[in-house]
Amino acid sequence: MNRSQNLRILVVxxxxxxxxxxxxxxxxxxGMEVVGTARDGDIALARVVSLKxxxxxxxxxxxxxxxxxVLARLTSQYPAVGVIMLSSDEGRGGRRIITSLEAGALDFxxxxxxxxxxxxxxxxxxxxAPLLRSFSRKMExxxxxxxxxxxxxxxxxxPPAMIEAKTPEPIIPAATPDFPxxxxxxVAIGISTGGPAALARLIPALxxxxxxxxxxxxxxxxxxxxALAESLDRQSHVPVIEARNGDLLVPGKVFIAPGGYHMxxxxxxxxxxxMIRITQDPPENGCRPSADYLFRSVAxxxxxxxxxxxxxxxxxxxxxxxxxMKQHRAVIIAQDEASSIVFGMAKHPVASGIxxxxxxxxxxxxxxxxxxxxxxxx
Numbered sequence: 520m521n522r523s524q525n526l527r528i529l530v531v532x533x534x535x536x537x538x539x540x541x542x543x544x545x546x547x548x549x550g551m552e553v554v555g556t557a558r559d560g561d562i563a564l565a566r567v568v569s570l571k572x573x574x575x576x577x578x579x580x581x582x583x584x585x586x587x588x589v590l591a592r593l594t595s596q597y598p599a600v601g602v603i604m605l606s607s608d609e610g611r612g613g614r615r616i617i618t619s620l621e622a623g624a625l626d627f628x629x630x631x632x633x634x635x636x637x638x639x640x641x642x643x644x645x646x647x648a649p650l651l652r653s654f655s656r657k658m659e660x661x662x663x664x665x666x667x668x669x670x671x672x673x674x675x676x677x678p679p680a681m682i683e684a685k686t687p688e689p690i691i692p693a694a695t696p697d698f699p700x701x702x703x704x705x706v707a708i709g710i711s712t713g714g715p716a717a718l719a720r721l722i723p724a725l726x727x728x729x730x731x732x733x734x735x736x737x738x739x740x741x742x743x744x745x746a747l748a749e750s751l752d753r754q755s756h757v758p759v760i761e762a763r764n765g766d767l768l769v770p771g772k773v774f775i776a777p778g779g780y781h782m783x784x785x786x787x788x789x790x791x792x793x794m795i796r797i798t799q800d801p802p803e804n805g806c807r808p809s810a811d812y813l814f815r816s817v818a819x820x821x822x823x824x825x826x827x828x829x830x831x832x833x834x835x836x837x838x839x840x841x842x843x844m845k846q847h848r849a850v851i852i853a854q855d856e857a858s859s860i861v862f863g864m865a866k867h868p869v870a871s872g873i874x875x876x877x878x879x880x881x882x883x884x885x886x887x888x889x890x891x892x893x894x895x896x897x
Contacts, residue, residue: 560584620715709810711832713860724884741779776808783816814840832864
């Protein structure tokens, strides 16, 4: 996308009402335009060819060729086109959404089911607009960097804020930090936009003899994290579950915070082994589950025997919790910008200097394993 042009978006949905609502949301956003709409998959693919959009909003439940089939064609034939999925089904649709995210969709939005059109449009704007802005920002930065590589100098017309948005690529340490510390007894991960696809590469890379528990906060609504856990469990050497209140922290097991609930670590009254608490405490950073909420409890309970990992995602959830973990001398690992769908959650910790290791997605499992205890604590 050329910076002088608007972000070009194709709206695909079998409902004329939602095509209109999505188009209105996009029309109210600066720097974006709807270049076309489509009511089914066949028309959508034809219009991708003729209209050359930068992004497609794609309904997953359509007659004939559904959203998953369209997505598969787009990712194989037009990989540069971004895709945001929309779904009205929180049940069966949960599994299909996870499949679409693992297949390359950027993120998803639940279709609102409010009492009237105004309420639904307001909710759609709240959920969809930040994703569109984030994608537009990433495209702008990519365009600037490509221009910089081509010309050998930064265009003088580029605003300073755009130049600052690109964080210099940090050097990846060859080994764990060399300050005196204990090996970690737990790994805590915070992740958001782009998370399911990233986790589908990270978690299966963990070995079967993993000797510590792994706790994950993935920003998702209720009904989708169980499908994510089930999908990761099928692909991985270690068991992956949606966490339940009272679960003991079993070594070699991955626990995902349930959508719509916070997850924290607590002491067990009758056992020495820590346990998981699932709560409905107020959202933090607009999120529930919140990475900050989890990281704080890990900092208090495990102190220097913990590894905190921050990955792809929008916003700054996790930054404060990681800072507290760092104060307790935990090891902090961040996914690098190049392999992140959105370099938001990791950007602030990296810029603040609290991150010990910055690594691309394909190296994260290896770096995590360097920090953890090799045999289960008795």
